[in-house]
Amino acid sequence: MKRHEFLSVLGISASTVIFAPFLTSCSKSSGVAADPVVPPSTGVDFTLDLTVAANAALLTNGGSLIKNNIIVAKTSTGVYYAVASACTHEGAAIQFDNANTRFICSNQSAGHASKFTTSGAVSSGPAGSALKLYSTALSGTSLRIFG
Numbered sequence: 001m002k003r004h005e006f007l008s009v010l011g012i013s014a015s016t017v018i019f020a021p022f023l024t025s026c027s028k029s030s031g032v033a034a035d036p037v038v039p040p041s042t043g044v045d046f047t048l049d050l051t052v053a054a055n056a057a058l059l060t061n062g063g064s065l066i067k068n069n070i071i072v073a074k075t076s077t078g079v080y081y082a083v084a085s086a087c088t089h090e091g092a093a094i095q096f097d098n099a100n101t102r103f104i105c106s107n108q109s110a111g112h113a114s115k116f117t118t119s120g121a122v123s124s125g126p127a128g129s130a131l132k133l134y135s136t137a138l139s140g141t142s143l144r145i146f147g
Helices: 003-025 053-059
Strands: 045-049 064-067 070-074 080-084 094-097 102-105 122-124 133-139 142-146
Touching: 045 053, 053 064, 053 070, 070 094, 070 142
Parallel strands: none
Antiparallel strands: 045 142, 064 070, 070 080, 080 133, 094 102, 133 142
16 A cells, blocks of 8 residues: 555544544434423412411402512402512512502602503503513412412
């Protein structure tokens, strides 16, 4: 075998050894299961037992309570809503205004007093962003808040 032929064969062999693992890892049937795509968790998922005295306000239409930095309210029509309990303007506590079916900032001084819809959207400022809205699910006497 001539030197030129030997180096050609050696080059092909070396490239096969180096690149073969990369070629097989691109194959669809590599035998290794792909990692499932899991959405990130927001960390909010808790259940309120409505038979417990501390949660009794939610048995009455118009009632509300704050738990885990979330205000949970039951409207006069019996629908549950849950939003972040701190105003997005300056962090004052949010309250539920049942008479007008909305959330309001507890800081009622001049230049404050933001109002929010039941979905958390700003209906009047000075707050510039919506309250975080959480999902609710009622099952018997258990109210799940998550999102």
